[in-house]
Amino acid sequence: MPASSARLSFSSQLAVFWALVAVMCALLCALVLFMARENAGRRIDAARERSVAGCQAVASRYDLSIDNNRDADPHTDLMHAILDVVLAQMPGVEGGFWRNAGTERGVFDAYAFPTYEGSGIKRDVPDAETPLILRTLRAAAAKQTTSTDVVSGQQDAVIVAACPVPHRPALLAWTLTRSQPSLGASGRSLLAALAVLLAGIVGIAIALGVRLRRWRAQLASVERSVAQHASAQPDGTALIAEPIGKTGEPELDRIVEAFNTHAARTAALRSQTADLNARLAQAERFSALGRLAAQIAHEIRNPIGAMRLKAENALAGDENRKQRALATILEQIHRVEEQLSGLLALTQPVRVDARPVAVRAWLDERVALHREAAANADVALTIIEGTAPTPALAFFDPAQLSRALDNLVLNALRHTPQGGSVTIHASQVGDTLRVDVADDGPGVPQAERERIFEPFVTGHAAGSGLGLAVVREIAAAHGGRAFYEARQTGACFVIEIPWRTS
Numbered sequence: 001m002p003a004s005s006a007r008l009s010f011s012s013q014l015a016v017f018w019a020l021v022a023v024m025c026a027l028l029c030a031l032v033l034f035m036a037r038e039n040a041g042r043r044i045d046a047a048r049e050r051s052v053a054g055c056q057a058v059a060s061r062y063d064l065s066i067d068n069n070r071d072a073d074p075h076t077d078l079m080h081a082i083l084d085v086v087l088a089q090m091p092g093v094e095g096g097f098w099r100n101a102g103t104e105r106g107v108f109d110a111y112a113f114p115t116y117e118g119s120g121i122k123r124d125v126p127d128a129e130t131p132l133i134l135r136t137l138r139a140a141a142a143k144q145t146t147s148t149d150v151v152s153g154q155q156d157a158v159i160v161a162a163c164p165v166p167h168r169p170a171l172l173a174w175t176l177t178r179s180q181p182s183l184g185a186s187g188r189s190l191l192a193a194l195a196v197l198l199a200g201i202v203g204i205a206i207a208l209g210v211r212l213r214r215w216r217a218q219l220a221s222v223e224r225s226v227a228q229h230a231s232a233q234p235d236g237t238a239l240i241a242e243p244i245g246k247t248g249e250p251e252l253d254r255i256v257e258a259f260n261t262h263a264a265r266t267a268a269l270r271s272q273t274a275d276l277n278a279r280l281a282q283a284e285r286f287s288a289l290g291r292l293a294a295q296i297a298h299e300i301r302n303p304i305g306a307m308r309l310k311a312e313n314a315l316a317g318d319e320n321r322k323q324r325a326l327a328t329i330l331e332q333i334h335r336v337e338e339q340l341s342g343l344l345a346l347t348q349p350v351r352v353d354a355r356p357v358a359v360r361a362w363l364d365e366r367v368a369l370h371r372e373a374a375a376n377a378d379v380a381l382t383i384i385e386g387t388a389p390t391p392a393l394a395f396f397d398p399a400q401l402s403r404a405l406d407n408l409v410l411n412a413l414r415h416t417p418q419g420g421s422v423t424i425h426a427s428q429v430g431d432t433l434r435v436d437v438a439d440d441g442p443g444v445p446q447a448e449r450e451r452i453f454e455p456f457v458t459g460h461a462a463g464s465g466l467g468l469a470v471v472r473e474i475a476a477a478h479g480g481r482a483f484y485e486a487r488q489t490g491a492c493f494v495i496e497i498p499w500r501t502s
Helices: 010-065 078-086 131-145 189-229 250-314 319-347 359-378 397-417 467-477
Strands: 095-101 107-112 149-152 157-165 167-180 231-232 238-240 356-357 380-383 393-396 420-429 431-437 483-486 491-500
Touching: 010 078, 010 107, 010 149, 010 157, 010 167, 010 189, 078 095, 131 149, 131 157, 131 167, 167 420, 167 467, 231 380, 250 356, 359 380, 359 397, 359 420, 393 397, 393 467, 397 420, 397 431, 397 491, 467 483
Parallel strands: 380 420
Antiparallel strands: 095 107, 095 167, 149 157, 157 167, 231 238, 356 393, 420 431, 431 491, 483 491
C-alpha cells in the first residue's frame, strides 16, 4: 500500500495532538503534586528531627544541672534558663517542661520561645496547640520514651516532640515547631497559580477538542452534501447538480465557495462542450455528406447502368428475355434502396429513448430473428456466458441497439464459413454494458481495421458498407462507442455504452 494512503487525515492529526496535550497536562499536574508532597514530607521529617533533638537536649541539660534527688521540686528558673539557651540556637522552635500531676491538663512548669519574632521572649503556652501538646505528652509519659505528633494545616504543619527527663518519670520536656510549605510562605499561592494555569491549559485543550469535533462534523456534512448532489457522468466524473450550503466555519466556507465556483464553471464548460460537440458532429456530418454524395453516386450509377442495359436488351428480345431483364432490374432497384436506406440512417440523427430492458430476453429475441439466416448459411448462432455473467437488466434504447446488434450479426454471418459459429455475449464491466459479437471467420485485415467503421468500406462483395457506420452512430448516441477487438482467430466487434444512459 502506498505511504500516502496510510497517512492520517488532518483532523485525525489534530485529534492526536490534542490527546498528547491532554496527557502532558495530566502528567505535569501529577508531577507537580508528587514533588510538592515529597518536598513537604521531607520538610516535616526534618522539622521532626529538629524538634526531637531540641527536646532531648533540653531534658538532658536539665538532668545534668540538678542533683539526683528525684523528689526535689522543679527549678523553674533553671528550666527557663535551659530553654532560653538551648532553643535560642534553634530558630522557630519553642518548648517547655510539663509535670503529670494527675489532672487532665497537668502542670506546665516552664515555657519559652526565644526566637519569637515579637517583642521579647514569649512565655505563655500557645492555646491553639495545647490539645496537641497534651496528647503528645501523655503518649510519651505512658511509654516513657520520646513521642512525636504532627498536625498538618492549610498554612503549615505543627510538629510536637515530648521526651521524659532522665531520673524524673513525672517530668517531661517538650518542643514545638512548624514546617512551612515546600515553596515557602507563598508556596500555596504559587501552587494555586500553577493549578489555575494547568486548569487553563486543560480548558483550552477541551475547547480545542470541542472545536475540532465541530469542525469534523461540518467537514462530514460537506462530504455528505457532495455525495448527495453529485451526479455521475458517462466519463466517470461527477458534476455537482446543486450548490453546497455554507457551514458557518470560515475555513470550510472558503473551500465550499471555491468548490461551488469550480462546479458552476465545470457545468458551464460541460454545457459549452456539449454544444461544441453537437456543432462539430453537425459539421462532420455535412463534411461527410460531400464524400457520401460522390460515393453514393458511384454506387447508384452502376445499378442504373445495368438496369438501362437490361431494359434496352429486353426491348429487342423475346418474352423470356424480358422476364429475366425485369428480374435483374428489380434486384438492382433493391440494391439501390438498401444504399439509400443506409444513407438516410447516417444523415438523420439517432434519437435514444432509453428504458430498462431484460437483457437475456432481448438477446434471445435477436437470435430468434437471425436463426433461419444462420441455418441457411450453416453457421451456429448462440448466446454464451463468459467470465462476467449476463446482467438481468440494463438501461438503453432496445429498438436502436437492436439495429446495431442486427448489423453486427448479419456482418458476422456473411464472413463466417460453413460449419463455423457466431457467438453473442453481454456483460457488465464496471459502469459499462458490453455486447460482444464474435465469429471464427478470417477476421479483418490489419490495413482495414482503422477504416472499417467508415461508410462504404466493406469486405464483402454484397455488402453496402453502411452497417458498421450505423453501429458506430447508435453507440455514440448512447454515449458509448463501437470498436473492433483483435483476436488470434476470427473477428470480434464490441459495443460499449454507459450502464445508465441519460
